[in-house]
Amino acid sequence: MNNNYESHAISRRSFLKASGVVGAAGILAACGGNSGSSSTAASSGATSAPNTTGATPLKEFISWESTNRELESWNMLYSQMASDMNVTTNLWEGLLSFDCYGKAVPSVAKEWSHNEDSSVWTFNLRDDVDWVDVNGEVKAHLTSKDFLVGLEWVLNAAKNQANNTSMPNETLTGAADYYQKTSDMGDAAADLTYQDMLDAGVGVEAPDDYTLVFTCKDPCPYFDTVAAYTSFYPASEDLINELGVEGFRACDYTNMWYNGPYVVEEFISQNTKSYIPNPNYYAADEVSRFDRFTVTMISDGTVTFQLYQNRELDEMDVGESTLTTIQADPNSEYNAQLCEKRPKKFSYQMHFNYQKNNEDGTPDDNWNKAIANTAFRQCFYKGLDLTNYYARTNKINPLKCENDYYTMPGVCYNTQGQEYTTLVAKEMGFDGEAYDGKTMIRLRSNNGDIADLKKQAMDELSAIGVTFPVHAAYHIIAGSTTALDTATVLKQCFTDSFGDDFIVLDIKTYVSSITQEVRNPQLQSFVINGWGADYGDPVNFVGQEILHDDNAYYSWYYSNIAKVVEAGPADWQKDLVACYEEFTDLVNTAKAIVDDTDARYAAFAKAEASMLNSVLACPCNFDVSWTLTHANEYSKINAMYGPCNYKAVNWETSEEAYTTEQYEEFAAAFDAATKA
Template identity: 25%
Template sequence: MKKWLRVACSTALLASLMIGCTTKPAENAQPAASQQPAGETGKPASGEPMVLHWSITGEPPTMDPGIATDASSMDMINLAFEGLTIVDRQGQMINGTAESFTNSPDFTHFTFTLRKDAKWSNGDPVTAHDFEYAIKRNLDPKTASGYAYQLFYIKGGEEFFNGTGKAEDVGVKAKDDYTLDFTLRSPTPFFRELTSFTTYYPLHKKTLESNPKWASDASTIVGNGPFVIDQWEHKAKLAFSKSPTYWDQANVKLDRIEIVVIEDNNTALSMFENGDLDWGGYPSFGLSPDAIGQIKEQGKLVVADNPGTKAVIFNTQKPPFTNKKIRQAFSYSIERQQLIDNILQTGVPPAYGWVPTSMGLNPDGYFKEDIDKARQLLAEGMKELGLSEFPKVTYYYDTGETDKKIAQALQDEWKKTLGVNIEIRTAEWKVFNDDVQNGKYDFGIWLWGADFNDPINFLEMYKDKEGGNNVVRFDNKEYRDLLNKSYYETDAAKRKQLMFDAEKILMEEMPLAPLHFRGNAYVKNDKVKDFVIFPLGGSYFKYAYVEK
């Protein structure tokens, strides 16, 4: 998935700047929220409500910040909720619900001071107790938070989650209504970045305790973000309006955001071209390969350089993908550059490792295509499993023209290179995501976008077999031990080596076959201003406005 802390070469892509990857701020960049006077831009002269018309490709599974694991849910959550930190118009981190913070020199202790004017959408004050409650609730194993491991950097967090510790021993404490104190298990220089992630967001305790289904109905969602959710017609549309209680409402220009659920990307593109939608492409919807080619020829294509990796994932608990050699065979036989040139057309680099090269772990990768070796490994793997012929397997993908074409291309390639016949199937995002999370698949497509800018974010998801987001059910003690050591290693070079060694094991065992690194395509739209694409991917609407 998703988020927002990388600056160099993935600086936030602002619609008002209309630029791709850059390390240099544009000359017409808007000032940060704290610098721009309220009300100078954004309101129509007529005084009519300013409405942004948006689309998403699938039903958000939840509006619960502690439960969400997918980009669709998180984009909607970031409308209605806010963490201790947010981003400015340039995508750089600034204080959000917190007005200031301090940290110890060794990065094991952080203290945040909250704004006294921060309010929930029902008018209640947002307090440090709301953050403490949310974090401990998300760590409670009964909550089943897929991202609970993002909270393990807090001392006692992992122990509470695993049942070997107590909630009162978790190192997050509300010292008073407006002072939130964190004690970490080891030095964590990037901890402030983590506080902008949804699992760290506050929750309104009374709302949760009064209604277990609070996060699935617009009328019962109490948030603290720049917008409030007014309408949620499941599988059809959502609507948000400017929050009257938000602490920084003067810098929120939009009166309303109306969002329709459109599974077919070509339909969404047609609506954009007809003026029924105000945005074309990522992060609203995906552009089909045919559309990308046409838009590229017109010179209107922009590609957001958000660190992430798309891969074929294997269910390592289901034969024949229990066998490492068979997984390797499928991976080594993929012609990645052909997929990029003929289908994606966005110029993204092929992936020969799981961690994005921008994070500097191993830019050279760990393997290369080798069809002869792939055929040999397939034969050896089938012999080890006692198979005389390859069994029936089904490749699973989310709806979308690009993933459909990739599935068809891989189906043809594996038939040609390995001589195996596979079936392919698809499902809407919510069904697909639920099936993959619950192990109801053989193998298929998966995309992971950075949550924070550190290799551990891509590696720790596979540390524990039953851990959150370990959709391949990878289980390797040596890998786990290396990552556990990295948490406590204070020497940067030694820490990097530990993570390098871990990724090397991952790419040797091949529970997933990286295809390409992420590049998110969209169309320039001059009338939408100050919409921020988070540097790590995802939507941020707080500053956006629409020029008529």
């Protein structure tokens, strides 16, 4: 069996190389994840779901990713993109990891604890972790010093260029001051070392080679969820010295050092990447790994089903057209193999661009004036029916994809056990008996309200020179039939909801990088983007949208509202800026509450409700798809925060495809275990 399987796997790899297959289009997703309770913790390595089927497991596995999500950085400390971290999580380990239930478990830290008020956290490290090169050869031994080096890198503006600074700046004593010091120093800060950080009073120390102690500015009961994020990952001073600051920042798989479960065997951009086991991985005897894990890039989702049928993929998401094909054929073996996945940890929103440019670089005043108008934005949230758009992801249960809040459900709970977004619902007035059994699409507004809002927006905007219909530029990757079909459905949703006299969606394309070709030149009207929490507190979501904060990711890089304020708003932007200022004040008020979790979450709910009422960004969807698969989804890491969910360890797999019935059993067992 093994020999036959090995030859089968080799032929699959050969096909992938020869065909030059390059991956199915999907929606963007930004950063890592969050949820949080603190606990004194842990004993052994990450746990996996038991093998419940007695199936023959796969020794090699071929997964997929879409070409518009090819990684752009191999540096775990530098990147803030999930598309990067989904790769590097297999190569680079931090203090903590997670199990299939989303609970924090040991990684490089074997145990951790905190003092009575959760302001001081101690992590005890393993003493058997090594850095290796791409060939798996040991280069250095990892100690607590490497975490000091990594944190100094993150906090040094000359080295990490402000990326991933918000988590330590928000939580650790002295971190924000040290970051500001390095920012003020300019290029000279590149010469600073971890000792300079310690001398500056940043709240971290290493009493010995295998102990780390963090001191927080305030009580922080969710700090273990913060420490699990990439801001606190280790780095080798020897490697940084070898590559230089710019070289380390731009490191790739050939010259980086690894301490994770895999090393990269091969990488062909926009085609494939394959990982093989790190021969010196510290947890080699504690976790299960594949002999080879391959990620195939898919440029057009229409080929995915064929690849799966040919066993060139071991899992695939089943889009609307493939689902229709399978359901239309009563003799299809795949009818009984359709499995509904768990929601991914990302909350997707429409992120408006308040400083849009035309193709020639001039301001698109017609769009910019329109989107600055509150009534115009409210039409998106209250009137846009996206049911058919959801069906592109989940044709069978489309409304499972409906998203009506900004923060992802499940990120955190108050001391009464209330999930945070239920508090937002209460602030929005969406929690009464009148709404029972109704979808949010129906309850947010009725047709009369939308007609009135549309008229109000058109009247107010016509008075300042806006012409209708307003054209909204929406960009997709070129050459993808799937992306084009999905965008066409979205365009029709605008027509069906508003008519063509109000907003018209213009579908535009980019070649390879939406960041370089669209977002940086500010050509988009809006982007549908997903955010997964980095740690267990609501500020990680709403804090990305505020003003007067260099770390507010969406304000600077998507909505460009921070640039509007920096340049000085026009008269027609002042109401928009006032909405942002009110929201920002509410967020900062909530952030200041550090000794009462319930009061903190209630204050954040008020802030999020302010954002939603003003529709500064518009909630869009969750990713709840159907799959054909040889992997048990419920055995994979399932954290609401952190970068670890794509780590290919402890997966239960089967040579035979899983069935609908088996997945229903997995779901029931998982729900029972999480409620126990």
